[in-house]
Amino acid sequence: MRVERHCVINADRDTVWKIVGDPDAYPSFMTSLERWESADDKPPGVGSRYTVHWKIGSVPVGGLIEVVEFDDLRDLAWVGITGVTLRGRIRLRDAGEGRTKVTFRLSYQAPGGIWGYIADRVAVRQVGRTTASTLKRLKALVESND
Amino acid sequence: MGSLGDVMEWARKQVASRVPKADLDQRDPDYIRDQLPVTWLLASLYFRADVTHLDRIPAEGPVLLVGNHSGGNVPPDTFVFTLAFCSYFGVERPFYQLAHNLVVSAPPLGWLRKFGTVAANPENARLALESGAALLVYPGGDYEVFRPSWEGHKVDFGGRMGYVRLAREAGVPIVPVASVGGQETALFLNRGQWLAKLLFADKLLRLKSIPISLALPWGLNISDLAGHIPLPAKIAIEVQEPVDVDGDDQAVHDKVVASLQAGVDRLAARRRFPVIG
Secondary structure, three states, X not given: OEEEEEEEEOOOHHHHHHHHOOHHHHHHOOOOEEEEEEOOOOOOOOOOEEEEEEEEOOEEEEEEEEEEXXXXXXXXXXXXXXXXXXXXXXXXXXXXXXXXXEEEEEEEEOOOHHHHHHHHHHHHHHHHHHHHHHHHHHXXXXXXXX | OHHHHHHHHHHHHHHHHHOOOOOHXXXXXXXXXXXXXXXXXXXXXXXXXXXXXXXXXXXXXXXXXEEOOOOOOOOHHHHHXXXXXXXXXXXXXXXXXXXXXXXXXXXXXXXXXXHOEEEOOHHHHHHHHHOOOEEEEXXXXXXXXXXXXXXXXXXXXXXXXXXXHHHHHHOOOEEEEEEEOHHHOOEEEEOOHHHHHHOOHHHHOOOOOOOEEEEEOOEEEEOOOOOOEXXXXXXXXXEOOOEOOOOOHHHHHHHHHHHHHHHHHHHHHOOOOOOOO
């Protein structure tokens, strides 16, 4: 399943990246987050790992993730190492004078064949709400700091 | 009377010989991972479960998780908590659950051993903790799980506190796990301890109860040995702060039960209706 939501924030890319480029700040705007902890002592960047869980349905879902793309002012992407197969990306692009378009993508695939597919389909609405709400909170956070 | 005694001893040995020896290697993380979606669907859609404060469980090392038990022979609290633990810590973290001899020796339930379920006895428990695993135990066992539904929010281990000695000897913390809702999956009427004694099931099968309940699809359900279809009661589970094993057994046991009862009361206070939650 792939879920994508986007929003336009009234701030330049530098300002948005200050928050998006610092995964330690994610608990301050990510919705349904139960756990976001650094799993190593590396500074944010390619190769840094985090233990992440979102409350989806009855229990926390997630696992160990690793940042695989850390492109200043543009993209931050990660993949799941344990737990459900997961890819995430936050993408920043210019949206006119002093504005930034932020795209948040989550692709995931539960194991377990047909049951995994059904679970993915059942979860997709909640994951969609979570990504939309995350962007809303990010926008509020950035614009209040700006 | 001598021959009756011989028959009972023979039957006891037959049952005991069918209880599989604990083999921790039977736990299969890949199998568990493949089963997580179906348990997640069941937990999220059917039981609308809610598991909180898993962060209170030490992130690594052996730990004894002590829960109150509900739901007869189809206890939803066990599989919901197992799902939550495996989702939170990953299937890679070794995690075992103790279960009644009859559960682990029943051929149709052989798959439980892949989840890490082993027969409930002190030797298996020690083995699991010494291997560095997390271990889930329900000291109340078959006594607590068949309490009448109107005592659904009462933590009652029936005086069993062997788990405290186990934690002390293994040098591990105890983390209480409180849950509510399981006793609303059927209408449990009576533990039937008198029936177990009458039929010698307490001596032959280690069954202290032959419970009587009203449950789907049987209607009147005696013994619950064949299980039942649980009503879709909302299951709520709260993991509590670890309890240090630093007093005598009774003092630690009292602390654990008080913590569990407080948790159960808290969770019960949030319920507005039986089953619906």
